[in-house]
Amino acid sequence: MLSAGLPQGAVPKLERPGPLRDRVYEALLELITTRALQPGQHLVESELAGHLGVSRQPVREALQRLNTEGWVDLRPAQGAFVHEPTEEEADQLLSVRMLLEAEAARLAAANADSEGIAALDELVAQGLKAVASDDVDAAVALNAAFHAKIMELAGNSVLAELAAQVDRRVRWYYTPVARLRGGQSWSEHRELIGAIADHDEERATQLMREHTEHTRRSYHARQRP
Template sequence: MDDLMASRTIGADHIALREQVLAELRRRIVDGDYAQGERLTETRLADDFGVSRNPVREALRVVEAEGFVQILPRRGAVVATLDETAVRDLFSVREQLETLAAGLAAERANAEDIQRLRDLCDEARVATEAKDFGRVAELNSDFHRAVIEVSGNRWLHSISAAMYHHVHWVFRVGAAQRAPHSSEEHVRLVDAIAAGDAPAATEAARLHVEAAAKAALGQRPTA
């Protein structure tokens, strides 16, 4: 019995370590610590994180599947590049998911939901004024996840989970320029949701995604 408990503990620790390495690897890519096109070897990452190569290898497999890393011939793992095609594809999906979520949220939100969304808007405004753009990027993703949760559609929540790592990545690149406008657009979206006006919320979400896409594409070279 003791041996069984020990083996479970070791397994749990291993999973926790893998998840920690994965989260930190994602964070460094999103924040630009590892630049687009930069080579990432298992040995280097193991040294950076102070771990063995095994959890690094597992984390690289996950971020490759998520699209943060590409495996190239003769180079190995490199940080993916946010080219025009990748950005357009991301925003195309965002428009479909977020407009649907906004309309449903307007129909289903209660007072507690509205307050949660307003609190996130307030936190983002404070972070923007403080020029803490890393925090603004986190709050941007938190806000959109919250709208999807308020929509009450579990399929939207499941489908969008991986996407928001990339939303964070794209937003972080141009956060200093985009943050004030994004904050105002979020407030308009919450006002429509609070009014229970599904068409207005849907349109506010569409205009927000459209503005975000224009900003993102304006700061990237074409592919």
């Protein structure tokens, strides 16, 4: 186990194809976005290298890349630490997400067919099961899959590309409020599906704005008594 403590089984297996530094980067990014590595946690190169079964060099290169992208803070004479997002950073990211998701919902309402609606319904059913069993990791993954499906149904590749750029950060911010949002989030999803199925673009847009705003507010309220 890492000295800071990772849940057993949390360290992903590294796939062999591709440059080693890229595979180490992906493994560490996954640990950060799922919060197996917590904001503020000290990242010790030798420990990470040992658990990933690699030398320290690709770990060092991956940490430098993560630092450039804002996931890790490299502090002189102290080492690497998982970045602790400020409230302003979270607010900016979630506000941008609202704009992207609202447009995706509008386009999905215009374009979705019965097969797409059925796929959304299935994701909601799985999401509710995850909530009922208190499986936060599954709920977060299914929430991401639900929003990705709406983006797919929107049929706009440029919009999808922009959304993909913020997807992992959205997951990072959503994880600590997933339990707080609970079944309410999935009830909002179900209502959104109804608007999309009715091809009601205006209502789908409004519901998605409200849905993403609820998540934004939950994030800011998560530590209040």
